[in-house]
Amino acid sequence: MNSRIPGVLFDVDGTLIDSNYFHALSWWHAFRQFDHTVPMSAIHRAVGMGGEKLVAHLLGDDRDRDQDAELKASHGAIFSTCWPSLIAFDGARDLVRACADRGLTAVLASSAKERELQVLRTALDADDAIAAATSSSDANESKPAPDILLAALKAGGLQAEDVVFVGDSVWDVYASAKLGIPTIAVTCGGTSEAELRDAGAVEVYADPRALLNALPESALGKLSA
Incomplete structure (x- = not known):
């Protein structure tokens, strides 16, 4: 059988x-909180990766890795304000x-x-x-x-x-x-x-x-x- x-x-x-553009905007704000300027278009093209891979992809290997967890948390907090939309x-x-x-x-x-x-x-x-x-x-x-x-x-x-x-x-x-x-x-x-x-x-x-x-x-x- x-x-x-x-x-x-x-x-x-x-x-x-x-939701993708809400994610892109939330990541943009999270990066700006840590003085990173990343083009919105580049962020959007990386949406779909997991957060840790997105950060590494956009900021590179020479970034301050101690910020990674805070960047992800900031993105999550900002994105949560978009939930009603x-x-x-x-x-x-x-x-x-x-x-x-x-x-x-x-x-x-x-x-x-x-x-x-x-x-x-x-x-x-x-x-x-x-x-x-x-x-x-x-x-x-x-x-x-x-x-x-x-x-x-x-x-x-x-x-x-x-x-x-x-x-x-x-x-x-x-x-x-x-x-x-x-x-x-x-x-x-x-x-x-x-x-x-x-x-x-x-x-x-x-x-x-x-x-x-x-x-x-x-x-x-x-x-x-």
């Missing part, structure tokens, strides 16, 4: 929830529910802290269709390392060969590629289709609604056929 279960792993920030992208909750209706086990592969994850889930409003979710405590290393995806697979009782990952950043694509998981990417997080395809995304859509409209013909539709 075949016990393999098809599933879909969803990145949350920038994929299902319109967080909303789901058009079609996001319908996409998650449609995947579940097609027999796919839907797992949120989030690296957010637990309290923040609850805020994101409230904004998404699709808990009835979500089988499991991860938070930052479930991964030792952040994207582009694949740890959070491994945790999401475990949480959903899934195997890498039976899932598709939906994300919005090149870091998402790089992480999933390390596990041999195909990525469907969306550009609503602010990364271009060309960059996402160059990173290895198998399909690219404008947003969750566009993916939902193409669901039967997409890699997700084929997985659930």
Whole structure:
């Protein structure tokens, strides 16, 4: 008897929830508190990495590493003031529910802290269709390392060969590629289709609604056929 279960792993920030630019602005303010001037565009392109990797990526190896934890804490505190403004992208909750209706086990592969994850889930409003979710405590290393995806697979009782990952950043694509998981990417997080395809995304859509409209013909539709 075949016990393999098809599933879909969803990145949350920038994929299902319109939060990437709030993250970029929060990081910008955090850097300024420590007299670092980092272009907003550079910050945005690094969003999707874990905080410690984002700081290292943007400030370099010669930074004062003693500031790293304070920078992350400052970003978190500033970002929390944006929580009331967080909303789901058009079609996001319908996409998650449609995947579940097609027999796919839907797992949120989030690296957010637990309290923040609850805020994101409230904004998404699709808990009835979500089988499991991860938070930052479930991964030792952040994207582009694949740890959070491994945790999401475990949480959903899934195997890498039976899932598709939906994300919005090149870091998402790089992480999933390390596990041999195909990525469907969306550009609503602010990364271009060309960059996402160059990173290895198998399909690219404008947003969750566009993916939902193409669901039967997409890699997700084929997985659930």
